[in-house]
Amino acid sequence: MRFQLMPLACAAVALTVATSTARADDGRAGRASGPVAYGDGDEAACDLVTRGEASHALGASVATGIEKSMTLAVKGAGAVNAQYCVYGSDLVMGRVALGSTGRVTFGQYRRSLAGTAGFHEVAGIGDEAFSARGQLNVRRGNTTIIIDVGQSRTMPSEAAERSLAAMAIPRL
Numbered sequence: 001m002r003f004q005l006m007p008l009a010c011a012a013v014a015l016t017v018a019t020s021t022a023r024a025d026d027g028r029a030g031r032a033s034g035p036v037a038y039g040d041g042d043e044a045a046c047d048l049v050t051r052g053e054a055s056h057a058l059g060a061s062v063a064t065g066i067e068k069s070m071t072l073a074v075k076g077a078g079a080v081n082a083q084y085c086v087y088g089s090d091l092v093m094g095r096v097a098l099g100s101t102g103r104v105t106f107g108q109y110r111r112s113l114a115g116t117a118g119f120h121e122v123a124g125i126g127d128e129a130f131s132a133r134g135q136l137n138v139r140r141g142n143t144t145i146i147i148d149v150g151q152s153r154t155m156p157s158e159a160a161e162r163s164l165a166a167m168a169i170p171r172l
Contacts, residue, residue, distance in 0.1 A: 044069075045095040046085035048145065048168035054091055057163040058149065063088030072096070074105060093168065094146035102142030103127075109137070109144075122158075125165050136161035140172050 046065040054062045065085040074080050081097040098105045106128065113119055113132040122129040126138040126145070134157060136147045147164050149157040 043095070045083035045093050048085065048093050048095060048171055049164055051087070053167050054087055054164065057160045058090060062090045090150040092148045093164065096144040096146065098142045098144055100142060102139060106139040106144055125162065126169055129165070131158055136165055138165050138169065140169055143172050145169070
C-alpha cells in the first residue's frame with residue numbers, strides 16, 4: 001500500500017504544497033491564501049494543538065507552526081486530503097481525511113507497517129492507534145492524525161505524542 005508518510009517531515013516538504021500558512025502565537029493559524037480546504041469544514045492541522053500546548057507537551061519552546069496541505073494517492077482509496085503543521089524540526093502534526101473508507105484504509109496502512117521496527121498497537125487513543133517508525137498514528141472516524149516528535153528530544157517521544165493526541169482528538 002502506498003500510504004507511506006515516513007519520515008513525515010520529509011514528505012511534507014518534498015511533496016507539492018498547495019497551501020502554506022504561518023501559525024500566529026495566539027494559537028490561530030494565519031492563512032496566506034484563504035481557508036485551507038479540508039473535509040466539510042475549515043479545519044487545519046495547526047488547529048489540532050496550539051504552539052503553547054505543543055511546547056508544554058515537548059517540555060521546551062517549539063517554532064511557529066507552518067501549515068502545509070497536499071493530496072496523496074492511496075491504493076484502494078484514491079486520493080486523500082492531508083494537512084501538516086510543521087513546528088520546525090521538533091514536531092509535525094498530520095491530519096489526513098480518509099473519506100468513507102477510513103477504517104479500511106487505516107487498517108491497510110497499519111498492516112503495511114506491522115513488520116517494521118518499533119511497531120506496536122497503542123490502546124486508549126481514538127478509535128484505534130499504533131506506533132511505527134517513531135510516529136503515533138491515530139484514527140478517529142474517517143480521519144487520521146499522525147504525530148511525529150523530533151527524535152532529538154530528551155523526553156520519550158511516545159509520551160509526548162500521546163499527550164498531543166489527547167489534546168488533538170477532541171478537536172477533530
